[in-house]
Amino acid sequence: MENKQPHIQLEQFDGVNRAIIVGDPARVTHIATYLDHVEEGAFNREFKSIVGEYKGQKLLVLSTGIGAPSTAIAIEELAQIGIETIIRVGSAGAMQRDISLGALLIAEGVVRDDGLTKKYVPENYPAVPSSTLLYLAKKHYPQAITGILRSHDGFYMEDNAEVEAYWSSKGVIGADMESGALLTIGRLRGLQTLSILNNVVGYQEDLSEGVNSLVNQESLIMSGEKESILLALTILSDKELEEA
Ligand SMILES: O=P(O)(O)O[C@H]1O[C@H](CO)[C@@H](O)[C@H]1O
Ligand SMILES: O=c1cc[nH]c(=O)[nH]1
Numbered sequence: 549m550e551n552k553q554p555h556i557q558l559e560q561f562d563g564v565n566r567a568i569i570v571g572d573p574a575r576v577t578h579i580a581t582y583l584d585h586v587e588e589g590a591f592n593r594e595f596k597s598i599v600g601e602y603k604g605q606k607l608l609v610l611s612t613g614i615g616a617p618s619t620a621i622a623i624e625e626l627a628q629i630g631i632e633t634i635i636r637v638g639s640a641g642a643m644q645r646d647i648s649l650g651a652l653l654i655a656e657g658v659v660r661d662d663g664l665t666k667k668y669v670p671e672n673y674p675a676v677p678s679s680t681l682l683y684l685a686k687k688h689y690p691q692a693i694t695g696i697l698r699s700h701d702g703f704y705m706e707d708n709a710e711v712e713a714y715w716s717s718k719g720v721i722g723a724d725m726e727s728g729a730l731l732t733i734g735r736l737r738g739l740q741t742l743s744i745l746n747n748v749v750g751y752q753e754d755l756s757e758g759v760n761s762l763v764n765q766e767s768l769i770m771s772g773e774k775e776s777i778l779l780a781l782t783i784l785s786d787k788e789l790e791e792a
Contacts, residue, residue: 553625555618556610557590560629561599566607566784567631568777569622571638571726573611579637579777580609594618605785615701616664616729623733633740633789635681635780636730639762639773640697640722640745641755643715647747649761650772652692652779653721654685655743658728659698661711665732675699675731678740684783685742689775695721697743699728703755712752722747744780746772 551559570576573596580586580598589597594613599606608631612622626634640653647653658675660666665675685692698720705711712723727743734741748769749758762769783789 553628555592555621556595556597556625557592558597558629561608564599564606564608565630566633567626568607568609568780569612569634569636571612571614576609576611582777582781595622602781603785607784612726615725616662619726619729620664620733623730627737627739634730634734635783636727636743637776637780638724638726638743638745639748640724641749641758642747642751643712643720643722645751647693647721647751649747649750650768651747652689652772652776653697653745653747654692654694655697655727655731656682656694657696658731659696659715659720660728660732661698661700662728663701665729668733668736673732675728677731677742680789681740681742681783684786684788685744685779688782689779693721695719697721697727698723699725701725716751744776746776
């Protein structure tokens with residue numbers, strides 16, 4: 549009988565219960581460069597995966613594509629193959645003026661401005677990370693900017709400027725499209741989750757230009773990507789996580 553999950557095309561790996569998810573399949577290849585004993589998982593649709601070890605800790609890395617629906621599929625299928633802890637390593641746009649390119653934003657909570665998670669549970673259910681993972685993130689990277697993120701569905705909305713100004717005035721630090729789904733659906737499924745985002749766009753600067761800078765591997769942004777990857781790997785291999 550076929551035991552593979554239908555989208556991620558993976559089945560349970562021996563001894564692997566921790567994962568990193570990323571939006572872009574190319575980021576999986578980048579993360580592989582920091583791992584030992586890398587094995588290919590699968591590459592179906594947007595879901596590219598590898599397994600490997602960081603400082604002796606086995607883990608899975610999987611891309612989820614863009615947005616809540618494909619991320620939700622990935623989380624549900626990861627839970628089915630025994631994954632208990634998931635850290636998202638993504639990119640974001642800053643929502644406050646003083647946040648520099650390549651700074652790391654870590655969610656203490658997420659405004660769920662996506663459509664899908666409201667189908668799971670009303671939006672007054674909070675999207676919050678694992679307190680253990682958040683503590684470990686602050687321990688290893690105290691310079692990260694922690695606060696509330698906003699996850700949305702529409703990259704090219706006509707009212708982006710007004711909507712972002714509103715959430716910025718409420719103190720939201722950054723925007724992405726998947727953290728709300730990870731923290732909400734992960735919590736509903738009993739997983740420990742965290743979201744670490746590399747800032748690729750200054751507040752009120754050109755969104756498309758920022759995302760192009762990520763694609764073109766500009767240096768500040770690539771340094772943020774590297775830091776975000778190393779932080780996630782360090783948290784997932786921290787012995788305190790086992791004890792928690
Ligand atoms: O770089 P990733 O992880 O895909 O994250 C961000 O980039 C994409 C938009 O360009 C969205 O998925 C957004 O959340
Ligand atoms: O502003 C941004 C930048 C990257 N990704 C987003 O979702 N929003």
